[in-house]
Amino acid sequence: MLNKESSGDCTVSTCRAKNRAIKDALDVLNGSWKLQILVSLSEGTKRFKEISREVEGISDKMLSKELKDLEMNQLVTRTVRDTFPPTVEYSVTDHAATLKEVMIALSEWGILHRNKIIGS
Amino acid sequence: MLNKESSGDCTVSTCRAKNRAIKDALDVLNGSWKLQILVSLSEGTKRFKEISREVEGISDKMLSKELKDLEMNQLVTRTVRDTFPPTVEYSVTDHAATLKEVMIALSEWGILHRNKIIGS
């Protein structure tokens, strides 16, 4: 071990591994919508329109696509109810619950960064 | 307060705030490269080519653009040394250090997710 660690507790080899893991995570969570959708759903089961109302700015097309992606990655489940105006319910899976730390870290940093830069 | 909280410790109002903060963070960290670059630089000051070698798959064009973005957001500093083959050094700022928790959370989840899904 060298003294490199003092500058950021990241050695050459651990950096590589970290980067691989971060890439894996980002490949699944890419775009600005997925985490927002998951936060919204972490509140409880919701219908398509409810999510679209809560996640400000998202279009139906994107919401539909993102939900499909999330379903494929086993982060969300979809339940269709056989009613007249169609009813489709979405919920987070247990696996999505493991994203809690990521969400907390990101939202805390978002606030920090806004104070530092955006809200100059 | 309602019993909503039991299902995911996220109320309607806290969800909105969380989503705003997450959006702020993602607007700055978007794409699959920025966090990887920051992890690489967290090891210490590096030159352009060193980063490009460490962040697997990134092209010069993208690295150049991403570094510019990071500099604009005060996450990275750029130092030009006046030599013949040009020497440009990049370092993380103190502000970038506050991303530590985000990086840890994301890399841990990346590993978890790979075990769960990708590495079936």
Add this chain to the structure above:
DNA sequence: GTAATTAATAACCGATTGGTTAGCGATAAC
């Protein structure tokens, strides 16, 4: 009869992401 509702999908568009190739300068190695 007309309009609104829900969860999409299709068609079309522009913007962004990201890759590839080529080029610049001055020097050093072959």
Add this chain to the structure above:
DNA sequence: GTTATCGCTAACCAATCGGTTATTAATTAC
């Protein structure tokens, strides 16, 4: 002389991101 080096930049291209509008079905409200 030729080639390689470094940190970009420009030109060109494809794929993706993301928005808008229109359409579908069966039923309710006006």
